[in-house]
Every structure is written in structure tokens, then in C-alpha cells.
Amino acid sequence: MVDHIDEFESIFRRAERDLFCYVDIPLTSVVVVTDGGAEQAHATIAATKNFVPKLESVEDWRIITADQFRTVAELLEVLDRQQTDLIVTHRHLHEKSFVPQHSLGVHLDVLTQTTSIPVFVLPGSAAQPGSVADRVCDRVMVVADHITGDHRLINYGIRMCRNGGTVWLCHVEDDVVFERYMQAIERIPEIDSDDARILIENQLLKDAQEFIDGCAAVIQTEGPNIIVNSVVTRGHHLRDYRKLIQDHDVDLLVLNTKDDGQLAMHGRAYSLSVELTDVSMLLL
Numbered sequence: 001m002v003d004h005i006d007e008f009e010s011i012f013r014r015a016e017r018d019l020f021c022y023v024d025i026p027l028t029s030v031v032v033v034t035d036g037g038a039e040q041a042h043a044t045i046a047a048t049k050n051f052v053p054k055l056e057s058v059e060d061w062r063i064i065t066a067d068q069f070r071t072v073a074e075l076l077e078v079l080d081r082q083q084t085d086l087i088v089t090h091r092h093l094h095e096k097s098f099v100p101q102h103s104l105g106v107h108l109d110v111l112t113q114t115t116s117i118p119v120f121v122l123p124g125s126a127a128q129p130g131s132v133a134d135r136v137c138d139r140v141m142v143v144a145d146h147i148t149g150d151h152r153l154i155n156y157g158i159r160m161c162r163n164g165g166t167v168w169l170c171h172v173e174d175d176v177v178f179e180r181y182m183q184a185i186e187r188i189p190e191i192d193s194d195d196a197r198i199l200i201e202n203q204l205l206k207d208a209q210e211f212i213d214g215c216a217a218v219i220q221t222e223g224p225n226i227i228v229n230s231v232v233t234r235g236h237h238l239r240d241y242r243k244l245i246q247d248h249d250v251d252l253l254v255l256n257t258k259d260d261g262q263l264a265m266h267g268r269a270y271s272l273s274v275e276l277t278d279v280s281m282l283l284l
Helices: 002-015 038-051 053-057 072-082 106-114 151-160 175-186 193-222 237-247 267-275
Strands: 029-033 060-064 086-091 119-125 139-144 166-174 227-235 252-255 280-283
Touching (some): 029 038, 038 053, 038 060, 060 072, 086 106, 106 119, 139 151, 139 237, 151 166, 151 280, 166 193, 166 237, 193 227, 252 267, 267 280
Parallel strands (some): 029 086, 139 166, 139 252, 166 227
Antiparallel strands (some): 119 280
């Protein structure tokens, strides 16, 4: 009797689906933060508009320049008065003499954790900015530890992608985490570990793929004119995402940087945002 109940519960749970909800993210104001002057800030505005055509409709563009802040606290105070929908900036603000290789810079490190405002990070650093002059944002990659149910992340990726462009929804099941759980399962004699390995992997990847397929169907009927592609696999996060970005010549990477359980950015998002400095990023 118990076996039948468990089987019924499994069937019922498999029938449950987290349906994607498409929302057209409103962006009415954008603030450009620079450690240069007004001329540099306005050049950044022009470059950003060219790079992300969907931002051309934003009427309220503001600037925060070097003379308005030196410390993180001062920057946060100015931003608190601005009340904007999006921040555009570079890594390593006010760190021209010393650019740390393993950090976003103190301003951006704190900014991504203490404010709910999405941060659009242009490639390169404040001292050596990368160019987006020869690119248009029509290849967007959305990255999540667990993409199932991450509606906000996906909607922002759609919002940034040019009409007619492509959004890649990606889920890479971490090999290290998977193997750690499998090692625990292999120590339980009541469980057939060979079957468990196949069944668990298949179910994890199936859940992610079915959610992405549902996203594509909703976007096709309710969203803008974009193509939705998917990548669902097991592997090494940083190595695999680096390869995917190169293979698909990605213009923009969209990822979560906040973790409810800690103050600092969680490890996988941080390693991607620190090491992949040659691609633009939207950090949520």
C-alpha cells in the first residue's frame, strides 16, 4: 500500500509544472556611474544606447561623475536620491592605480549586494574600458544555478535583447555537487547507486529542459520577436559557460548576484563576473 502511495505521489509531483510568467520589464530611467567627467559619462550613454537598442526608448538618462563620490557610502547616498531603474557602470571605479584581478572593485562589489537596482556592467574596467562599438545586443545568455522558476532573470534577459535576436536559457548542473551527492548515495546499501545516478541526472536535466521549453512557448505567444534557445547539461560552470559564450559569440550575460543566505555574492556568479571581463553583464 505504501509503495502505491509513493508511486502516486511521484506521478503527481511530475505533473506539477512551474509555468513561466512573461512580464515586459519597465525601464524609465537609467543612471550612468563613472569615475570620469560629464563628457565621458555622455559618451557611455551614447555607446550603451547603440549597444542595447531597446534602451533608446528610455527618456530619463542621468549621470553620476567622479566629483560626486569617492567612497562606496557616498555613491550609495547619491543613488538613493536618484531612484533609478538601471545602473550602467564599469568595474574598478576609482581604482586606476591598482586594478585587482580577482574582484569587481570595491564599489561594484558592494553595489551589487546592497541595492536592488540591476547593474549593467560594460566590458573592461574604468581604467581600460572595453569597446561595444562594433556590437549590438542581439545574443543574450541567461545563466542560473537553477533556472527553473527564475522568472525575473529570464524577463530581464528578454528585455535587453534586440527584436529578432536570440536569448539562450542555460542550465549547467554542477558536476562537483552532483558527484558529492552520488558519493553519499553509494554508501547507502538500500539504494541501487547505478540506477540512482541515471534516474537523478535524467530528472534534474528533464526538469530544467521542460521549464525552458515552457518559457519558449510563452515568449512565442506573449513576448517580443526573439528566438529562444536552450542549453541543459552537466559540467563545470566557469569552463562550460566560457565555451558557450565563445561558441555563440554572446553579447550580454545575465545572472543573479544576490544570495539570501549571505552578504557576499555567491561563488559561481562571482567567478563568472570577475573572470569574464570581455563580455557585458547584467547583474541582478
